[in-house]
Amino acid sequence: MKKSLKAFLVLITPMLFLLIVTGCNKAKSAEALAENLITVKETSVLVSKEKSLTIDTADYDKRMLALSNKDTTGRWPVKAPYPLPGAVLPYNRIIAFYGNLYSKRMGILGELPKQEMLKKLQGEVAKWQAADPTVKTIPALHYIATTAQGKPGKDNKYRMRLATRQIDTVIKWAKPINALVFVDIQVGHSTVKDEVVPLEKFLILPNVHLGIDPEFSMKNGEVPGTKIGTFNAEDINDAIDFLANLVRKNNLPPKILIVHRFTQGMVRGYEKIKKVPEVQVVMDMDGFGDKVLKKSTYLRYIFREPVQFTGFKLFYKNDIKKDSNGMYTPEELLKFKPQPIYIQYQ
Template identity: 30%
Template sequence: MRSTSMPIALAAVLLASGCGATGGGEEEEQRRAAVATSVPDARLTLVADEDPVASAASTSRALFDTADVVVLARSGDPAGSLLAASAAVGLGVPLLVEPADGAAADALTAELDRLGTTTVLAVGDAEGGTSDEDAGGTDREVVAVPAAAESVAAVTGLDLGEVQETDDGQAPAAVAALDPGDPVALQPPGDAPDPAGDVGTLPAVDRAEPLEGTLVMATGDAGSLAGIATARAAGARVQLTGGVTDPRGSADLVALLGEEEPDAVVALGAGFGAEEGLDWKLETAATGTQLPGGGQLLFPGHFLVALYGHPGSGALGVLGEQDVAGAVERAQAHAAPYEPLVTDAAVVPAFEIIATVASEFAGPDGNYSTEVPAEDLRPWVEAAGQAGIYVVLDLQPGRTDFVAQAELYRSLLELPHVGLALDPEWRLAPNQVHLTQIGSVGIDEVNRVVTWLADLTRAAALPQKLLVLHQFQVRMIPERERLDTSREEVAVMVHADGQGGQGDKQATWSTLRQTAPDAVAWGWKNFYDEDAPMLSPEETIAQVSPRPQLISYQ
């Protein structure tokens, strides 16, 4: 059941209404208007109407219980909509929208009736919203004013301050930033209409208690402008996502959710309607945990530059050529040259740590793989996290399977900055040995890893995890077209590991991309000793197309 917040009078924002003299010389009693708000019952309320009329009504319905006064703008009237937003936020009442073509507006009429509205402030081109017949015979007063700041200030009694010019692209952010206690007049650039003469006054509005525990996350599409104003009028916090519909993709939203822990969230924007799993994505974002580089989604917002190898062994890659502190500095130094080259993503240094090392000996378990204890790797993993470095744990499983080995590192993979890599070159069949045959892995086994890693990520409400598939021959992952890319908890990447001359490497790159499934990211490896020559950062960005999301060094 909704718990209604009782209206309270706030003297600092009460409107001055006109007072006339009675025949006996006494002051006419001031008209007053009541407004009531309440926190939505559900943790998540979806307002995904594409029609701006319906979107405005739905937002009002989510946040307001009653409103004797509402503000009205006409769809497609920028000047009227902006000043109407200023008025609605200043008054503390909903902003509704009437159709641009004068067509019947069932959603508008129904919302005015539900709110019990008796007075409508129609701004700009708005005419009042409903005819007497549509209004069901109610005696609803319409006060119409032009889209002129002086007229809106006069009819509302609000001190709107200086006019703030706002173009279409800035309008959602400008409305979201409106302060109910200190409203400003928003209008498009250019000349404003002339103010009207005597436009009358509205009743004095007793603002409702602000919904400080409610957060509205809004894509900022044009159709949600009135909803943003209504949210600010109700005292709710509005956070724009920059068009992102997955809450994990906005670093600002993740930070806000983690800091404020809102009682309820309203998702405002047509795009949210197509976002599958919005509920669990919101709960993940609400942890406030961020990836190195910000947010909870890896791509396209991140560009990783990794050192590959095994701690304590320079023979297995550059990562192990120095201690952990030296590796942190070296990873940062490798990433730095890419920062001026990659301006549309956060450049993030990374470690790719070989966690299970292919062995020429069967070992006690007979699997030709040496599994390094997770606790031995933890100092490297934790030092990386503290330095803002992403970590990928690489598996070379020999004759065992990838899921069994991944399970050994669950405790590390439960950290938010740790992903996983599968190295099929070192996945042996029962009678194979390393360096005699090049290994391969069936797609069903790969998909089991996808499921295992995605389930772990969802259960722990972790940021999206990277799953790297190393490959330099098509036969290493046959039937790759069946790769499961449906789990949004995981970003799956194909990493081209070819070495040698740049012509051969480009040929490998092209061949691997010919059978690429949809929705995979791409990685490229630069070899210090085996490439002829190794590409510089500038050459890597210029010559490897399309641009990879991970560059690793071995």
């Protein structure tokens, strides 16, 4: 098992060595800014309506129990405060395409042309909806906004904040298909607290949420990609506090926080991670490998260390390499305890 796990952890990390045009414009264009402001204005009406409602707690409990998939260990469903009205989970299952517009090697978002990518995403959404008609399935675009780097950079942080105009582009792409948007950060030698601040102007939009990746959090000065990094509960709580404050200040529906994980050490102190009405936390089973290994990882690090909701990552290429038995199907993943409510394709 140890040998196979080692193979499992040999992840593709081309993002560490991205060559970005040095003249990247970090300022949002007037056109993009205006469009985002229109989005805020349009959704504010919907948010205010949602805020006037109350959570049907009996319905919420029923849905959470269904997600636990008849777990008998007492771990699932997790006890937590009820979310604020307007919560996405557990009322929807999110199917997300992950990647970066600067690289075709970082994921399906960025690998395919826009229209081909969106059509493929909608196809995956349809498959999941057919597999589980009891939960509405919705699309999402999960964009890596800050990438870890193999070199220190000007501020010696081993991370690069990419041009915000690319985030504007992803938000535009999401609008016609009513998709959520996730902005993802790889902190390198920086911190979650410092890296979420530049994204506030996007996170105040009701349909934009956050992802954080412990794999590239190098607390002891290592170069990203040379070992697997880690977040402790305090790091994750910094993200939760930031999002919760945005929700309260801007009268928003709850935000979703995705935390990637595929080893024991990537997340430390899971039991200390906050559970608040303003933020819904998803522990996403990351990493590639054959089905047996991926299920084992899910059981070890997601099922046994419950936080709130669970996710599962599928790799179009690395899950179907030679001697592999292919990617998990929706029908197969729906048999897991608990059922993942967030599915990410790379």
